[in-house]
Amino acid sequence: MFLTPTQPDVISVSTLNRMARDLLEAGLPAVWIGGEISNLTLAASGHAYFSLKDSSAQIRCVMFRQRLAAVGLRLAEGMQVELKGTVTLYEARGDYQINVATLRAAGLGRLFEAFERLKARLAAEGLFDETKKRPIPAHPRAIGIVTSPAAAALRDVVSTLKRRAPAIPVILYPTPVQGEGSAQKIADAIRVAGQRAEVDVLIVCRGGGSIEDLWAFNEEVVARAIATCPIPVVSGVGHETDFTICDFVADLRAPTPTGAAERVSPSREQMLSQVDLARRRLERALSRLMTDKTQQLDYLSRRLAHPGQKLALQAERLAATRRRLALLAEARLAGARRSLSVAEARLVRQRPRPSDTARELDRLGHSLRRAMLERLNRRRLALAQYEATLVALNPEAVLSRGYAIVEKADGSAAKSPGELRQGERVTLRLAEGQTQALIDHPDGAQQTLPF
Known part of the structure; x- marks a missing residue:
């Protein structure tokens, strides 16, 4: 019996491809695979698409632009490589493929691994930091070259410098660039150039070759010598597709030794x-x-006049200035005289008269004394009125007429019989002393005195 489209066991192609992709990615770890590149396509986006094959099978591969640029290796048809990647499935077409993470030339795995380890460690230390790169002088006074005297790269560099800037002196710091101990000798030559400080820029170069031939420029001792060199360093090692640790540490990487010479020299x-x-x-x-x-x-020649004319004109100007100066002096003198007369008259009016001042002082003294006596009398009268009022309001004066003040136990004065209780002890304050009394109301009733 066939399944109908409405039954739940039917899945879409997309779902199937997604399940297959998940199974591949989860079931197979990233592995190293060796083979030959074929059907290579370098897309405009920078991604690489190719097949990896051996004598009896092949598999599709994709390597994205960032990872391809990181390995620094130019892919070519028929190249024997070793790659590491994840086995996956491209859902849109159902293609079984490898997503390549890294790649190296076949047989050079050990060197590439050492290269990557050193590169990562030096990058972590900041030796590749772009902010530390020094600018290359546009017009150096002298150019230094670190390479072998027998290297073809030296002839290329010297011929380029001679053609572009024949007036700039070139100093060679000879060193082997290949073989046992060459890395240490290259580093020593770089340090010598830095100590002598006789050039403004230093080219470290050699021609192209295999990775083994260029390995001296991948040594840590060379990288640290370049990093500590006080002179800006340009790396021109190998061909354009060759990358070494020296390229990453140098202040500038040139694709070839000839390119390095062009970068450091102004064009004649x-x-x-x-x-x-x-x-x-x-x-x-x-x-x-x-x-x-x-x-x-x-224009000035048309304005040029005879010196006699200029002198006559200046004499007329001087005479006119003298007349204006005399008139101005007379006017100022007359004004000063008028101001002096006004000030003199004002001074005369303001001159003090002692006799008038003495009479005025006497008059003011009499007026002051009269005013003081009048005010003193008014104050005395007001004081007498205040005194009579105080005497009238004095409680002692009332008591002297035979009245008494009834004070309760708390010291307050009783104002009505209702405030007093039967048998309460009170104090009677009289004009000549005080005495105690008990309140007695006949039959317990309050008594009201008739007045």
């Missing part, structure tokens, strides 16, 4: 062109300046 033709351009600009500027100065000279 370009400089001559710039000089010619500057000469033409200078000629135009001088021509404009001469034209302007000629016109200015013509």
Whole structure:
């Protein structure tokens, strides 16, 4: 019996491919695989698509741009490689493929692993930090080269420098660039160049070769010598596709030794062109300046007069100035005289008269004494009124007329019989002393005195 589309056991192609991909990625770990590259396609995006095959089978592979750039290896048809990646499935087409993480030339796994380990460690220490890269001088006074005297790279560099900048001296720091102990000798040559400080820029170079041939430039001793060198260093090791540790540490990487020479030297033709351009600009500027100065000279020549005329004109101006100065001096003198007369009259009016002042002082003294006596009398009268009022309001005066004040036990004065209780002890305050009394109400009733 066939399943109908409505039954729950039916799945889509996308679901099947996704399940297969999950099984592949979960069931197979990342492995190293060796084989030959075929059907290579380098996409415009920078990704690489190829097949990895052996004598009896093949598998599709994809390596994305960032990972391809990190290995620094140019892929080619028929190249024998070793790659590490994850086995997966491209769902859109159902293609079984390998997602490549890293790749190396076949047979060089040990060297590539050592290269990657050192590269990672030095990068972690900051030796590749772009912020530490020093600028290459545009017009160096002298150029240093660290390479072998027998290297073809030296001839290429020297011929390029001779063609581009023949006036700049070149100093060679000879060293073997291949073989046993060459890495230490390269590092020593770099240190010697830094100690002598006789060049403005240093080229470390050699021609192309296999990874074994270039391995001296992948040694840590060379990398640290470049990092500590006080002179800017340009690396020109191998061909454009070759990458070494030296390239990452140097202040600038050139694709070839010839490229390194071009990077450190100004172009003679370009400089001559710039000089010619500057000469033409200078000629135009001088021509404009001469034209302007000629016109200015013509203008000034028309304004030029005979010295006698200038002297006569200056004499007239001097006489007119003298007359204006005399008139101004007279006007200022007259004004000063008028101001002096006004000040003198004002001073006369303000001059003090002792007799008038004495009479005024006597008058003011009499007025002050009268005012003080009147105010004192008013104060005395008011005081007498206040005294009479106090005497009238004094409780002692009331008591002297035979009245008494009834004080309760708490010291307050009783104001009505209702405030007193039967048998309560009270104090009677009289004019000449005080006495005690008990409250007695006949039949317990309050008594009201008739008045």
